[in-house]
Amino acid sequence: MKIGILTGGGDCPGLNAVIRGVVRKGIFHYEDDFLGFLEGWRGVIEDKSMPLNLDAVSGILPRGGTILRTSRTNPAKRPDGIERCAATLEKNKIAALIAIGGDDTLSVAQKLHENGVKVVGVPKTIDNDLSGTDYTFGFDTACNVVCEAIDRLHTTAEAHNRVMVVEVMGRDAGWIALYSGIAGGADVILIPERPFDIERVAESLRQRHERGRYFSIVVVAEGAKFSANAQSSQAAPVLQDAEKDEFGHVKLGGVANVLAREIERRTGFETRAVVLGHIQRGGSPSAFDRVLATRYGLGAIDMVHRGEFGCMAALRANKIISIPLKEAISRNRVVDNEMIDTVNGLFEKTANKQAVGD
Amino acid sequence: MKIGILTGGGDCPGLNAVIRGVVRKGIFHYEDDFLGFLEGWRGVIEDKSMPLNLDAVSGILPRGGTILRTSRTNPAKRPDGIERCAATLEKNKIAALIAIGGDDTLSVAQKLHENGVKVVGVPKTIDNDLSGTDYTFGFDTACNVVCEAIDRLHTTAEAHNRVMVVEVMGRDAGWIALYSGIAGGADVILIPERPFDIERVAESLRQRHERGRYFSIVVVAEGAKFSANAQSSQAAPVLQDAEKDEFGHVKLGGVANVLAREIERRTGFETRAVVLGHIQRGGSPSAFDRVLATRYGLGAIDMVHRGEFGCMAALRANKIISIPLKEAISRNRVVDNEMIDTVNGLFEKTANKQAVGD
């Protein structure tokens, strides 16, 4: 069977492990042939590809990025995009396509499926916010990178009696902030799910200071929002949604820099912002992510041979199962109240606030 | 409420995170006092302890080991052990005890519970083999350490055209070998659950060699066994159960060294053994383990205040729940056939063998 593979959207540690899992099982157990389309859907539209055999996937397991490269090209946004994809697949005699990507990539997969193409999806989101699956690969690696950075910042915060504000990934969901914040021993964790009152954050840091802790770590997800109804008499700063620069790139550091300035202004404590940015998504995957991504790959090639098209591999209760693509791309999985309450157990109660969110 | 804490058995990354989670929530939310007994049950028998307040648990989250130290002392094996434990607890006015440890430690907790002591358990096993709980802390860290070691060994194996045999922890269960073997891209993984036929292992390495891969990585759990009914005409080596030295310490490297010698003898490929040993259980915990261990700690202190004594915190479907100690200490959770079949998808089929086990 001749099978196409592509990786789309932002890169994520574990993509190569998925590709390797698919190709090894396909060759060793099903005698498949593989064609890797380059740079996500762009490679399908433009018919750019490379053959994928055992040599091609040898040694890629520990490597970040994706040997197929990636892009945010979305064929559904071009008039003839879907048709051109179907044409390329037919021309190359692709019997089935495995698309590895996030919401955007998989929504194209769903459209192709509706057009009769045999497609299987593998979910990818470093933010771990996909409904329908318990864990996505890349998230654990990102948490380890952030946690190690916070460990480093702890020693410098403590040496200088400083507040350090650390901005991490998470535009819509706070999983990375929450997990790496707990792991790094953060004193305040701010997530998109709970708009925060800047005055309460300041109060919480003052209270800690009074207990003799002269330094603090604040972890903030890039998508965290200032609360509109701040109790403070001073108006809360207003952050526009995801500021972009002249090239359309989202500007990082927006929330961290404003937050650091407001904290220093309100508490008088020396405060610095650190924006971790792209180092969170590159580099060698953790053991957990390598195993998880490999299992997704093994699951996806099995789905192809069981004819489960229009479906996506998912992790549930530590098993890889198959769920309809449609279901998966519908809704983000955000941090729930129960988890927030649990985590708040770690922190001192203040008059009217908990350390996570509001 | 005055609460005792102890850590028993082998050390494990995350023990300090559990202690910190218990103490922070206990002080911040329940106004508890804490006494830490030193060196596991030995501290209870001999009434050796230290007070645990916020200062004592500050900065311990990223540190391996346990600030309370540990031992394998088992009061149940001494005539008056259980009585002396009860007496120490009464003398110190301990209203409840949180015992963090493995089978052995928790079986003492169960005995004390049967004697009327209010005890809550937190499970600890780096091998991840406790029935009743989905994941135990320390396991993820161990897998990362082994995976990083295998990455290092890969480059040297490849440079020299060698077979490297890597012995990892796992006396009764092969989880560490299996997960770190997949994560490290091992070519053969040998686990206690499946006695292995040495001739088949050799055959599998020869087959790989014929495909032009002149180096291989074999991961073997310390408890893996040679199969009695080996198909080879040459008798299989016999390994005694857990060889011990004159001081009663289990000797590491038994299986790796015999295996390396047999592989070289049968294949003619230069083969070396590496025994990772104690580096697998020390050092700073991974982000995953810090979060998991913290959640176990938060769960345990809640159990104390809900009066769930004679019980143990457990992770099920990503929630911390409470289960009877008796249930938990009864049976080891080993690698199941379904998982082995899944993993075998990664490897070439040989005439009559798969890469994992037999």
Next chain:
Amino acid sequence: MKIGILTGGGDCPGLNAVIRGVVRKGIFHYEDDFLGFLEGWRGVIEDKSMPLNLDAVSGILPRGGTILRTSRTNPAKRPDGIERCAATLEKNKIAALIAIGGDDTLSVAQKLHENGVKVVGVPKTIDNDLSGTDYTFGFDTACNVVCEAIDRLHTTAEAHNRVMVVEVMGRDAGWIALYSGIAGGADVILIPERPFDIERVAESLRQRHERGRYFSIVVVAEGAKFSANAQSSQAAPVLQDAEKDEFGHVKLGGVANVLAREIERRTGFETRAVVLGHIQRGGSPSAFDRVLATRYGLGAIDMVHRGEFGCMAALRANKIISIPLKEAISRNRVVDNEMIDTVNGLFEKTANKQAVGD
């Protein structure tokens, strides 16, 4: 002999190793007593200190930051600062003082020396730019942190066909940029010693692109400057010296963000900036820095007992020697032309430019 110790200026991996080296040799070999002044010179002015014995320095070797904390307080900038320092030292019967710090900290040490106080200095600059000494501790750790970050960014740059601009420490000297740039395989390295022509940087990236390398890494020291006489017809951007925010903190990311924008504008290649910031100076020191810092500590306590006051420990040809403080604090050691020429050997010649600097 009763000896005082302090750490001043920005924190730096290895400070604890110096303290430990001083205290261990002092106690084991000279029967000294130690008093640690807190937060640099502030602790001397305000007479805040802690006793330093073997227990206090136990376990601090692998830890970043400084157990004595630090500050940028400069007594020489207060009318009675030097007198108050001398008074505190006398009051505490300090026979000699060991001051660990950079230019600023050591210039105070020199002033105290001129006022008759017995002072020995230990140089500290993460930028490795102190004349008089071959290597300073902390630099190697910073290079490893940056190098690991560049490794991570490489995979993401390659997956997305992007230019990544990485801003690293180095206000006056480009050592960190140069070393970590070479170690990380950067394609362009920009350092304060050589103002750069933005159009030549763009040209160099275009040339690489034409060779089929669709991604690039640009490492830029925070103090790198745009060249005034840029050959480009388009005016070069002007960067003010070390922009500061309302609290007087230097703003990071100035040069990286402007550079990224200019590169994308001139080449059309998608470009992103990453500002590593404070993670470069925190965390556990590398083996090299632990050894070097320990040797500085051992050297400093020997200098005290040999009566070499007004002097500083220095590394020359892999030996710790003693040089006058005055000499050491006079002049920065910058990257020399010979080193730049050597490194340029790694890069393609362009019409009129080399990859490092101009």
Next chain:
Amino acid sequence: MKIGILTGGGDCPGLNAVIRGVVRKGIFHYEDDFLGFLEGWRGVIEDKSMPLNLDAVSGILPRGGTILRTSRTNPAKRPDGIERCAATLEKNKIAALIAIGGDDTLSVAQKLHENGVKVVGVPKTIDNDLSGTDYTFGFDTACNVVCEAIDRLHTTAEAHNRVMVVEVMGRDAGWIALYSGIAGGADVILIPERPFDIERVAESLRQRHERGRYFSIVVVAEGAKFSANAQSSQAAPVLQDAEKDEFGHVKLGGVANVLAREIERRTGFETRAVVLGHIQRGGSPSAFDRVLATRYGLGAIDMVHRGEFGCMAALRANKIISIPLKEAISRNRVVDNEMIDTVNGLFEKTANKQAVGD
């Protein structure tokens, strides 16, 4: 100019960085062509090679091992070895050869040079024991790996009140043991340069125990020797020189296991041995080693074009210079008395012993 390259002897982090440095400068600045001989001198004898262009060396900087692979094949030990090497070089029109390796590899280079072949050497020894050069690449990486392992072992030693004996590389010179021992905070360091008295080691551990330190770390180089004239009434154990197994491989763990047993027998303290073995020489090089190895590569290609044949690149006072091969391969650089005295400053004096060596 057509230039051959090979890597011989044990693998070492940084080999790929040397190859990359040579090839990049050769192509970018001298318009050379390169042929890489495979598996050290074996590839020259058997005429096995691969072309080395910019693509071949792209992405290899952060990778351990060597893309040319390596072997211990020594042509000088075969009757017609040197002739066959010369013949292969002539057949391939190789104008000059760059040989990267240790004593053994470079002694062949010297022989070829004497036979009229144009050869330049690059020294490689992970043990850092080459006379004529201040530092060799790979050593820093090995020290970081050992130091990280000791950090891990520290937490487990402390949790269990154990003595941990850590065996590291170093058959003839104790540099790795000394540097990583200092960096890891070892309590006893045993090196080949100073045969040790086992009873004094035990006494030193007892003395530490009496100070309330119930755990200890002993770092021992694989080549460390028991002293013949041990003061103890109990005879010292005799270790044969470098025990070998039936395949001629040196057995690791000899000294560590005997030492651990003797320590436990003499002190009664629970003692465990850890043999780090091959993980010390594999994996990604440190930033320091990447820079150093790159500089060696740049130096070697310059030497070829300056016609400095029969010579080897060397590091002196932080500059790459050229020295005669003959000089370099003559004598090992061992740890000198001055360095041992310095390091002993860190340790408590015992009646008649210092912590390093005798």
